[in-house]
Amino acid sequence: MTAWALSSPAVLLVLVVAITPSLILLYQAFRTPDGAAFTLEHFERLFNSRIAGQAFWRTLRVSLITTLLTIAGGYPLAMLIARSRERAAALMLGIVVFPLMVSVVVRAFGWIVILGPSGIVNQILPGIGLITEPLALVQNEIGIIIGETQLLLPYMVLSLLAVLRNVDPHLEEASLSLGANPLRTFFAVTLPVSIPGLLSGVLLVFSLAITAFATPQILGGARSPMLTTLLYRNVFSTYDWAAAAAIAILLALLAIGFVTLQRLAGRLWEKSHG
């Protein structure tokens, strides 16, 4: 009883700020505009909309590519930090985590300064004769992927690091001594033992990528909407709250589907390696 009494403020808070809005959302998504009857018309509209379809696939594509890029960048970083001496490791970890302390919006504008039509990249590359036309690096998917990769890399590094730090460093040395070069050692030893960290990193990065808003809004522009930016447009531009609710539910289903996949993979790994 005391446990219930003590947790009641927290339970109340969750009820008010999380459960209630979700219920309202569900209600709006499945009701006719006048609120009189149950309907699936908002979802029908969503599935028949070309823009919404594009936004869905773009969200999936951008999030998967971002996740793959954070894996590719996260492993070398996490391995380097895990193997460094204490002070160097703390310094590198600080550099990796530092961007988390800067506002997402500020970072997105930072990328515009670098990648924009008159940005640093587009001034340097023609200058050294590599390109003649300026590269379109923002206001499209490339911009979103670059921005989100940088945004989410720390989560992948931290997840991998949590596992790699506890791996016996002699494992890799044993593999090297048995004739496996560093690349084969990575795929035969390091990767398999770090699967749990990889799975949690993938879950974090992917779910943050599909729900990211500021980065696609600023770097993607109006021509490459993602589900989140489309949702925002429905709420604040077209005032179509029912369509926005339907998009929100689609996003939630996407997330739940992905979590289920991730859990399944985790269980499979546990079964074979325990």
Add this chain to the structure above:
Amino acid sequence: MTDMTSPAGTGPAFAVEMRDVSKVFGETTVLDRISFDIRPGEFVTFLGPSGCGKTTSLRILAGFEQATSGDVRINGQSVSDMPPWHRDIGIVFQSYALFPYMTARDNVGFGLKMRRVPKAEMAKRVEEALKLVGLSGLGDRYPRQLSGGQRQRVALARALVIKPQLLLLDEPLSNLDAKLRNEMRYELKRIQRESGITTVFVTHDQEEAFSLSDRIVLMSKGEIKQAGTSREIWEKPRTGFVADFIGVDNLLPGAVEKDGDELVVRISPSVTLKTEICDFAPGSAVLVAVRAKDVILNPVADETATGLNVFAGNIIDVEYRGERCACRVRCEGIDQTLVALVASSHVPSGAVTLSFASDAVMVLTDDR
């Protein structure tokens, strides 16, 4: 000195040659110009307290560390620029470092797989290796399903199955309990003899070192203090550090003096010790080492005892060591207490007389 090969056809005279090998980390010198040779098939132990450089030496042999200077040759070939995966070296770590998601069989087969050995031959060699370490039938178990001793054997089989040029053992027995350790020690020796692979063993445990090794390299602070057979090191410690490390109980700092034609060692203003062999010039600061077993304890107090190496004293403590007891005796004019062994059945007390023969007095440099 670099060309140490024997007449043509018999292969290199040494399996391992280390020439002036140094290792410096930042401002710390971990190894200071180590030179040492290992004959083919030999079982050599690097022995010393932690931080003495023994593990660094092993890691340089394995290729995990680069020597700052000096040359390392394995079977006559300089390996300074050879990465670990080309060296053909088997290693057993203290933590065993078995791949946790592989069965014992896959662990043992790993090195053969990397060498692209055909499947059928691989299966045969893995079974042979498992049999050699006494694990036939347990090949399908995962490391977590094996006991500490069994993991140890898998690690050993994994290192041996590739028929390495050199087997390196990094404190492989330290994680086992005392009974298992003795058993594995015997097993290790048997397996090494049967396989005939040149072996370097690293440990801080002198008992392990003395019982296993053909030769011991005793190290301290990055230097080799003494290298030799167990018997040589035990019977003739060359320095004060060695005597201290192997557990000589009575170590007394002193200075060499001339007494007529003879050299004696003054260990306090009123006491000098007579010795048979003294390689030091008068005035040298030395360390006198006398084994407790060489100290004769006479349970009768002889107040008039004045001869050389004879002291009157009082027993202040008795330490039970099984068959013998170690008596700690405070003697007139000597700062340190002396230790003598007596049979546990007749432990004296109170005033006694200590004496030892002059050839029991070892005069050594004080490099502790």
